[in-house]
Amino acid sequence: MGIALGLAAALGWGAADFMARFASRRVGAYRTLLFMQLTGFLVLTAGMAATGHATKFFAGVEGKAWAWAILAGLLNAGSAFSLYRSFEVGVLALVAPVAASYPALTVMLSLASGERLTRPHALGVGAAILGVILAAVTFSSPPVASSSASHRRHFFRGVPWALAAAVGFGLLFWVLGFRVMPAFGGVASVWMIRITTFSTLALLAAPLRQSGKIPKGSTLWLIVAIGVVDTAAFIANNLALKNEQVAVASVLSSLYGAVTVVLAAIFLRDKLERTQWVGIVLIFLGVALVSV
Numbered sequence: 001m002g003i004a005l006g007l008a009a010a011l012g013w014g015a016a017d018f019m020a021r022f023a024s025r026r027v028g029a030y031r032t033l034l035f036m037q038l039t040g041f042l043v044l045t046a047g048m049a050a051t052g053h054a055t056k057f058f059a060g061v062e063g064k065a066w067a068w069a070i071l072a073g074l075l076n077a078g079s080a081f082s083l084y085r086s087f088e089v090g091v092l093a094l095v096a097p098v099a100a101s102y103p104a105l106t107v108m109l110s111l112a113s114g115e116r117l118t119r120p121h122a123l124g125v126g127a128a129i130l131g132v133i134l135a136a137v138t139f140s141s142p143p144v145a146s147s148s149a150s151h152r153r154h155f156f157r158g159v160p161w162a163l164a165a166a167v168g169f170g171l172l173f174w175v176l177g178f179r180v181m182p183a184f185g186g187v188a189s190v191w192m193i194r195i196t197t198f199s200t201l202a203l204l205a206a207p208l209r210q211s212g213k214i215p216k217g218s219t220l221w222l223i224v225a226i227g228v229v230d231t232a233a234f235i236a237n238n239l240a241l242k243n244e245q246v247a248v249a250s251v252l253s254s255l256y257g258a259v260t261v262v263l264a265a266i267f268l269r270d271k272l273e274r275t276q277w278v279g280i281v282l283i284f285l286g287v288a289l290v291s292v
Contacts, residue, residue: 001231001243001285002239002240002241002242002243002244002245002248002249003237003240003242003244003252003287003290003291004253005237005239005240005244005249005256006236006237006240006244006249006250006251006253007225007252008160008233008250008255009233009236009237009240009253010233010252010254010255010256010259011232011233011254011256011259012229012232012256013115013148013230013234013237013253013256013259014229014232014236014255014256014257014258014260015229015257015258015259015260016036016226016229016230016265017235017257017260018220018259018264018267019225019226019229020032020036020226021126021231021264022195022222023036023215023219023222023223023226023247024084026215027108027186027211027215027223028210028217029084029085029087029088029147030081030084030201030205030208030210030211031210031213031215032223032226033080033081033084033201033214034198034201034202034205034210035188035220035223035227036226036227036230037194037197037198037201037227037228038194039223039224039226039227039228039231039266040194040227040230040231041191041194041195041198041232042226043227043228043231044187044191044194044231045189047187048187048188048191051269056172058188059229061183061184062183064104064167065179065184066081068179068180068233068273069174069180069183069184069189069192069193069196070192070193070196070243071175071244072172072176072179072193072196073170073176073182073192073193073196073197073200074167074168074196074197074200074271075171075175075195076168076172076197076203077196077197077200078164078168078247079164079165079168079169079172080197081166082161082162082164082165082168083099083161083162083165083169083202085158085161086098086099086122086158086159086164086165087158088158088160089157089161090156090157090158090159090161090162090190090242091158093120094156094158094159094162095138095158095159095161096136096138096162096257097133097134097136097137098159098162098163099136099165099166099169100133100135100210100257101133101134101166101174102123102165102166102167102168102169102170102173102254103125103170103173103250103254104170104182105131105166105167105168105170105171105174105251106170106171106174106177106246106247106251107129107247107251108172109174109245110174110177110178110245110247110250112172112245113163113178113246114243115208115246115247117245117247117248119133120289120290121245121247121248121290122291123286123288123289124248124286124288124289124291125247125248125251125283125284125286125290126168126285126286127282127283127286128251128254128255128282128283128286128287128290128291129251129254129286130279130282131255131258131278131279131280131281131282131283131284131285131286132255132257132258132279132283133276133279134275134278134279134282135257135258135261135263135276135279135280135283136156136257136258136279137264137273137275137276137279138276139275140273146174148255150289157217158185162265165183173189173241173246173250174246174250175239176237176241177204177241177246177249177250178246181187181238181241182244185223185238185242186235186238186239186242189238190231190235190238193234194231201270220278231252232280233256234251237249237253240252240253248290251286251290252287252290254285255287258280258283262277262280277278
């Protein structure tokens with residue numbers, strides 16, 4: 001069950017990121033992220049209220065767990081912003097695989113926290129992580145070669161943001177699996193992350209000179225769809241963390257990057273390169289091994 005939920009999370013996140021490409025081009029990454037988070041919060045709030053079980057999600061939760069949940073929300077906000085920022089200012093062929101390497105940190109933290117992987121699972125995790133990185137790599141539009149200092153600075157400009165995203169997401173999924181999920185469960189933990197992330201982005205909009213204007217027309221509905229799909233994927237990811245080892249579940253859900261690449265190849269006719277095909281094959285191999 002945990003493996004299926006992890007793969008479902010990857011499919012959902014991959015689809016949401018694919019749709020976010022179009023929304024970001026219309027209203028910018030910040031507004032897309034801001035209102036996507038708000039949509040998820042409103043949907044979850046309505047759902048918990050409609051079921052009449054809103055209070056039970058938080059019953060008996062201790063103060064430390066609330067602190068960990070707020071930290072998870074802050075990590076999510078910072079990591080998502082860093083990821084979008086790396087795509088905005090950096091060279092995609094360089095920053096995408098760096099950002100996609102975050103499961104390696106989650107796995108190391110999980111092992112340090114006491115988890116133990118069987119040999120097939122360890123091989124599967126390694127193959128999947130390498131596959132995700134290769135699937136994110138593209139060399140079709142290499143930067144203009146130059147030895148000047150200015151060109152080198154431009155080439156590596158997005159790397160610090162990509163590293164920040166990788167570290168942030170790596171910590172986030174460890175915090176979720178070991179600190180937040182045991183206390184809140186799958187739905188309430190996503191609710192906490194959504195409200196914390198939205199509040200953080202809303203408060204930072206003015207200092208960062210970002211617009212908080214509500215999108216209109218088809219763009220608004222596209223962002224609503226992104227928020228719903230992304231939130232459903234997040235719930236599936238958290239339930240996977242509950243039903244499977246954190247090291248395995250986090251790697252499976254991280255396959256969303258490859259899903260986005262495949263969707264772009266299908267619907268936008270983006271041509272996959274040889275390294276990307278190798279990455280996809282390694283991902284399938286990794287999934288097969290962790291399913292043993």
